[in-house]
Amino acid sequence: MKLVFERGNEGNQCTILPECDVPQVELTTPKREKSLHLPQLSENELSRHYTELAKQVHGVNDGFYPLGSCTMKYNPKVNEEAAALKGFTKVHPLQPEHTMQGCMEVLKTSEELLCEITGMDAMTLQPAAGAHGEFTGLLLIKAYHDSRNDKKRTKIIVPDSAHGTNPASAVMAGFTVVSIPSREDGCVDLDKLREVVGEDTAGLMLTNPNTVGLFDKNILEITSIIHEAGGLAYYDGANLNAVMGVVRPGDMGFDVVHINLHKTFSTPHGGGGPGSGPVGCKAFLQEFLPGKQVTGTEELAFKVPEHSIGSVKEFYGNFLVVVKALTYVLTLGKEGIPAASKNAVLNANYMMEKLKDIYPMAYQETCMHEFVMTLEKMEHEIGVSAMDIAKSLLDYGIHPPTMYFPLIVHEALMVEPTETESKETLDEVIGVFREVYEKAKANPNAAHEAPVATYIRRPDEVQAARKPVLRYEF
Amino acid sequence: MGSYLGNTTEVQQEMLREIGFDSFDALFSHIPDEVKVKELNLPSGLSEMEALDKMEEMADKNTVFKHIFRGAGAYNHYIPAIVGSVVNKEEFLTAYTPYQAEISQGILQSIFEYQTMICELTGMAVSNASVYDGATAAAEAVAMCRERKRNTAFVSETVNPQVLRVIKTYCYGNGIHVEVIPEKDGVTDMEALKAALKEDSACFYMQQPNFYGNIEDADALGEIVHEAGAKYIMGCNPIALAILKTPAECGADVAVGEGQPLGMELAFGGPYLGFMAATEKMMRKLPGRIVGETVDKEGKRAYVLTLQAREQHIRREKASSNICSNQALCALTASVYMAAMGEKGMTQAANLCLSKAHYLQGELNKAGLKPKYGQPYFHEFVTTSDVKAEVILEALEKKGILGGLPLNEYDILWCATEKNTKEEMEQVAAIVKEVCQG
Known part of the structure; x- marks a missing residue:
């Protein structure tokens, strides 16, 4: 379709702003030389342009979205309504404190409820995304060791199954990364862990359930190995949707945790943000938290923690995202929060069970909220890859599972149905997965060609990277 | 209690039985008892009506200044009416990062259009798909400019103090040394900058207009910085860019800024938008997502996430940044705003x-x-x-x-x-x- 710059006519313009009601002032400093090219469209043309674009997007509302590790659950409408309240959207972040008590109450209440769910004592809502939370949490660990003048703790241990943001965040926070291989069952190899810990260990980053969707039963031993070595344990909350109200990171021995409001707490992902990645910590780390903490009960006030690492973002984080998540937590409450996780785990196990006779599972145990299939054998025997299966699903209006992750499983497809899907949908989708498999087996070439019914066919990514065209030239 | 579950209790029981469990307890029996929690100390769940009431109650405690x-x-x-109507479309709102190009052309094209508009506004060659806000954009830009023998970043005292705080926090992590150049009569003290820059200087970050609203002599500052072989980063107000000399025209290597004025509500500080643009030479150092144009297998124009060799999911600890989720919907907001406003x-x-x-x-x-x-x-x-x-x-x-x-x-x-x-x-x-x- 046309780009917005390829539509409209010269001089066409929406009339948005009024004429100037005060004497006009001329800029006395140098003006821009190059004229500013922007679209010139009537509102009707503009509106249709974006409606057409929207039709080429698959959102959660367009169909099943089992993108493993991303928790693409339904985004409740009441959350959006709460976030659109003028009492939130029209508040300037630098208003006097007594004029923004409501916003401060949102922060305080959210922190308290999320601390209870994660088993933490204090929290910051400043980080804007999961990776941003990781970076923040690691800075807390760094500040803790620095405050004890323990400068030799420069290493963060990360399992080889971890999400790429873990090692990247560790480096941004000034650590070096020690990658440890996972056991065959995807869990932490305790012997390997004992080998690498030492006086240089700053901490360990871990998800539980881990990135292959299994709950690591040795968790208490893992966190105590880290603690005995003098390090801290960091919980990556990417997979929290599996265990809410069942286990808490704080009770598993973790000292710092980040959670993803745009995954676990139902806020929409917006095609790649804004998200929100609050960071919770145990009491001994509270003094290092970034930004401001809300204190008081009647009259709320902001306070900068005594040894704060500073700020990881301006103001108080992606506030409206926090409003949506708070609405969600209040709606579900103490009954609904565990119920969500339980149904998420049930849905995943149900799907796994119904597919495992034809799609080999990387791990045979009961999974948590997601499971990983490996198509290595199929790829080897008939040349149909995980990518081919994923692309075939597109023709059925299904968003593919996460592909080629975690890296320790070959030809991986990671499926996370989430709790908001019904058995009816799962049964339909299971039927599609089975049909795709049979068709691919019968005709591998057709699988290489998929998708055929989408707006574009497979794009040439190599050309995009070799000869980057990153903007429209007028 | 509100719930968004897809299954009723009866259906759940049926599913459990079908896969060989007699209860949820059995399904979770592999989790050791010593880590299990009995009950969360949370309030009971609310109906939709009650939940919204509660949120309204909090919203009403704020003063909305007219x-x-x-x-x-x-x-x-002022935010044109069309902005909200576009960004609230469920397709844009509820999609994930556009990894699957075939069913994400709408988002990918909108980011490509956004990148083009940011390039137009700043005059720079390339833009990324956004970062969290103006302050993190400044901090990421500082990290981009570090070289092996250049590890000191200078920041003008005239920048927003919150931005300086974020830069310092990021640099506490990555080990870049930060020094502040004092102000003189509300603008950067050029003599102090000249005296401070040395062989190990990585970059200088300034804000235009600066925190006090004053317009800096951006050309002259750029010359001083480049003479010392350092990189020049300008933090810009996007509305001012419509008339002020562009960062590109002032010789900036990286231009960043807070995109909130481009159609985003005040919203108690967020979500906002960090925009980042750079010269072609710095292109592969940009953090975050970048969308590029290509063709599909039938030769049709298509858009994809590209230059991914910079990113965390490929490079892990060697990535240029850890950024994954950015502010895509805010970038869309800015695009619709700029498209509606026009030049x-x-x-x-x-x-x-x-x-x-x-x-x-x-x-x-x-x-x-x-x-x-x-x-x-x-x-x-x-x-x-x-x-x-x-x-x-x-x-x-x-x-x-x-x-x-x-x-x-x-x-x-x-x-x-x-x-x-x-x-x-x-x-x-x-x-x-x-x-x-x-």
């Missing part, structure tokens, strides 16, 4: 800001406040007086006006935008006059 003369990093601009609307908004701020300053002068600096300014300026800032601001608040930001006991940072009318500004001046004479 008249706003405060900026300092968050600006009260004419953007220029008009900038000129209205400029003219109104000057009118406001004139009126406040007459009312008894003195301009603190003698510099050219855009839509913000600082006043000083013998009357305490809090006295002035309280008097305004009583009339439902959010006055400027108090910087210290006597100085106030004011802001005017296209939303402030002549009548409104005269009312502010009248109140200030009364206080000053009182």
Whole structure:
């Protein structure tokens, strides 16, 4: 379709702003030389342009979205309504404190409820995304060791199954990364862990359930190995949707945790943000938290923690995202929060069970909220890859599972149905997965060609990277 | 209790049985008992109506000012009606990062269009798909400029103090040494900058217009920085860019800024938008997502996430940044805003800001406040007086006006935008006059 710059006519313009009601002032400093090219469209043309674009997007509302590790659950409408309240959207972040008590109450209440769910004592809502939370949490660990003048703790241990943001965040926070291989069952190899810990260990980053969707039963031993070595344990909350109200990171021995409001707490992902990645910590780390903490009960006030690492973002984080998540937590409450996780785990196990006779599972145990299939054998025997299966699903209006992750499983497809899907949908989708498999087996070439019914066919990514065209030239 | 589960209890029991479990307890039996939690200490769940009531109650505790003369990093601009209608479309709102290009062309194309508009606005060669906000954009830009033998970043004292705080926090992590160049009469002290830059200087970050609203001599600063072989980063107000000399024209290597003025609500500070653009030479050092044009297997024009060899999911600890989720929907907001405004609307908004701020300053002068600096300014300026800032601001608040930001006991940072009318500004001046004479 046309780009917005390829539509409209010269001089066409929406009339948005009024004429100037005060004497006009001329800029006395140098003006821009190059004229500013922007679209010139009537509102009707503009509106249709974006409606057409929207039709080429698959959102959660367009169909099943089992993108493993991303928790693409339904985004409740009441959350959006709460976030659109003028009492939130029209508040300037630098208003006097007594004029923004409501916003401060949102922060305080959210922190308290999320601390209870994660088993933490204090929290910051400043980080804007999961990776941003990781970076923040690691800075807390760094500040803790620095405050004890323990400068030799420069290493963060990360399992080889971890999400790429873990090692990247560790480096941004000034650590070096020690990658440890996972056991065959995807869990932490305790012997390997004992080998690498030492006086240089700053901490360990871990998800539980881990990135292959299994709950690591040795968790208490893992966190105590880290603690005995003098390090801290960091919980990556990417997979929290599996265990809410069942286990808490704080009770598993973790000292710092980040959670993803745009995954676990139902806020929409917006095609790649804004998200929100609050960071919770145990009491001994509270003094290092970034930004401001809300204190008081009647009259709320902001306070900068005594040894704060500073700020990881301006103001108080992606506030409206926090409003949506708070609405969600209040709606579900103490009954609904565990119920969500339980149904998420049930849905995943149900799907796994119904597919495992034809799609080999990387791990045979009961999974948590997601499971990983490996198509290595199929790829080897008939040349149909995980990518081919994923692309075939597109023709059925299904968003593919996460592909080629975690890296320790070959030809991986990671499926996370989430709790908001019904058995009816799962049964339909299971039927599609089975049909795709049979068709691919019968005709591998057709699988290489998929998708055929989408707006574009497979794009040439190599050309995009070799000869980057990153903007429209007028 | 509210719930968004897809299955009823009966269906759950049926599913459990089908896969060989007799209860949820059995399904979770592999989790050791010693880590299990009995019950969360949370309030009971609410119906939708009750939940919304509760949120409204909190929203109602805030004061919504009808008249706003405060900026300092968050600006009260008019948002065209079409912006909300587009960004609230469920497809855009509920999709994930566009990994699957075949079913994400709408988002990918919208980001490509956004990148183009940011390049137009800044004059730079390439833009990324956004970062979290203006402050993190500045911090990421500083990290981009580090080289093996250049590990010191200089930041002007005239930048937003919050941005400086974020830069320092990021640099506490990555080990870049940060030094602040002092201000002189409300702008960067050029002599101090010249004296400070050395062989190990990585970059200099400045803000245009700066925190006090003053317009810096960006050309001259750029020359000084480049003479020392360092990189020049400009933090820009996107509305001002419609009329000010562009970062590219001032020789910037990286241009960043807070994109909130481009159609985002004040929203108590977020979600906002960090925009980042760079010269072609710095392209592969940009953090975050970048969308590129290509063709599909039938030769049809298509858009994909590209240059991914920079990113964490490929490079892990060697990535240029850890960023994964960014602010895609805010980037879309900015695109729709700029598309609706067009060149004419953007220029008009900038000129209205400029003219109104000057009118406001004139009126406040007459009312008894003195301009603190003698510099050219855009839509913000600082006043000083013998009357305490809090006295002035309280008097305004009583009339439902959010006055400027108090910087210290006597100085106030004011802001005017296209939303402030002549009548409104005269009312502010009248109140200030009364206080000053009182």
